[in-house]
Amino acid sequence: MAFSAFIPSWNYPIKATITQAQLQFFVNQYQCSTCSLKVTKTTGQGSYGQLWANISNTNTIVSSYRYDSSTPVISAALKDAIIAALSSGTLYLGSLSLVEGANNSYASLELRLIVDYTVPPSNVSITADNNFTAAGGSNHGTMVIDGVNQTIPLTGYTFSKTVGQNLTLSANSPQNDNQGYQRIWHTGATNPSNWTRNGEFRWSNQTYSFTVAADDNGKRYVANLRKICKPNFQNSFVGAGNGGVIKVNNTPYISPTIQFNVIELNSISGTALYQVINGIEYTFFQWSDGSTNATKTFNPSSTQTYTAYFTSKPSTANRNLHTGTNYGQPIVL
Numbered sequence: 001m002a003f004s005a006f007i008p009s010w011n012y013p014i015k016a017t018i019t020q021a022q023l024q025f026f027v028n029q030y031q032c033s034t035c036s037l038k039v040t041k042t043t044g045q046g047s048y049g050q051l052w053a054n055i056s057n058t059n060t061i062v063s064s065y066r067y068d069s070s071t072p073v074i075s076a077a078l079k080d081a082i083i084a085a086l087s088s089g090t091l092y093l094g095s096l097s098l099v100e101g102a103n104n105s106y107a108s109l110e111l112r113l114i115v116d117y118t119v120p121p122s123n124v125s126i127t128a129d130n131n132f133t134a135a136g137g138s139n140h141g142t143m144v145i146d147g148v149n150q151t152i153p154l155t156g157y158t159f160s161k162t163v164g165q166n167l168t169l170s171a172n173s174p175q176n177d178n179q180g181y182q183r184i185w186h187t188g189a190t191n192p193s194n195w196t197r198n199g200e201f202r203w204s205n206q207t208y209s210f211t212v213a214a215d216d217n218g219k220r221y222v223a224n225l226r227k228i229c230k231p232n233f234q235n236s237f238v239g240a241g242n243g244g245v246i247k248v249n250n251t252p253y254i255s256p257t258i259q260f261n262v263i264e265l266n267s268i269s270g271t272a273l274y275q276v277i278n279g280i281e282y283t284f285f286q287w288s289d290g291s292t293n294a295t296k297t298f299n300p301s302s303t304q305t306y307t308a309y310f311t312s313k314p315s316t317a318n319r320n321l322h323t324g325t326n327y328g329q330p331i332v333l
Helices: 048-055 076-084
Strands: 002-007 017-028 036-042 060-066 091-097 108-118 123-130 142-145 148-151 157-162 166-171 182-184 194-197 200-203 207-211 219-224 226-229 232-236 245-248 251-254 268-272 275-277 280-287 295-298 305-314
Touching: 017 060, 017 076, 036 048, 048 091, 060 076, 076 108, 091 108, 123 142, 123 166, 142 157, 166 219, 200 207, 232 245, 268 280, 268 305
Parallel strands: 123 219, 232 305
Antiparallel strands: 002 091, 017 108, 036 060, 036 091, 123 157, 142 148, 142 166, 166 207, 182 226, 194 200, 194 219, 245 251, 245 268, 268 295, 275 280, 280 305
């Protein structure tokens, strides 16, 4: 039995390193199960006679393989031959029975090449960013990246990492933005802070560690800090200013109230109270957003004043006065 084959057009990644090469044999239609064959590296050139002679050379790839075997053969010589043939892209192999003179040595043969290789880790470009512009407007604040505190440019902080490496991002809290708000890492149930990758949620803790993957290339990781809004509340009495009493989170305060710290989009409630001031009865009419519920829950996204507006009429208590039931009617003495 004689056999000659070539292996063209390597589909081989750039910078890969071959670690092992194997030959898998498929020997069929044989009579002599105990017969063996060998595989050599050949030139692939010449007449049939020359090819036959060349297959029988000493450039041995596999020295002996039984016809009835089914186990792939690992060959250092094959690995070296493949590496040497990378530039040309072609490797010629030949096979010859070790009992070529026997009448029963013939068989059909198929060879499959199995090559193991490693590819060096690739580098990816990652951008880390905060979701705000810092006070002064020249950057996006700071962030700790792999243990080093970094100032984040307006375009984000772009750096290179190797696939398979660990990356640790940690948000700094608090920080001040250029709109006068303090930004913090908020862990509450409503509008909590988080990490996003290209706008998609990735992690909820202030520190985010992960293994860099190939698909991180070109991605932007953003720490979403929440601003502290400082709303306050006040009454508005026709002809009497903004005094009186108003409740905030069910606690009474003198109007206008102090400012309250509320994480953006979290809730705070105000309650407008019926009150009499200087003989005038003030009855709640509406809030500054048009709501007519005396108790209203607000979810501020900015620092603002929530105002309760009132209608008024003179009080008749202990004065023997009488008014109609509708506002705007004359007083009867």
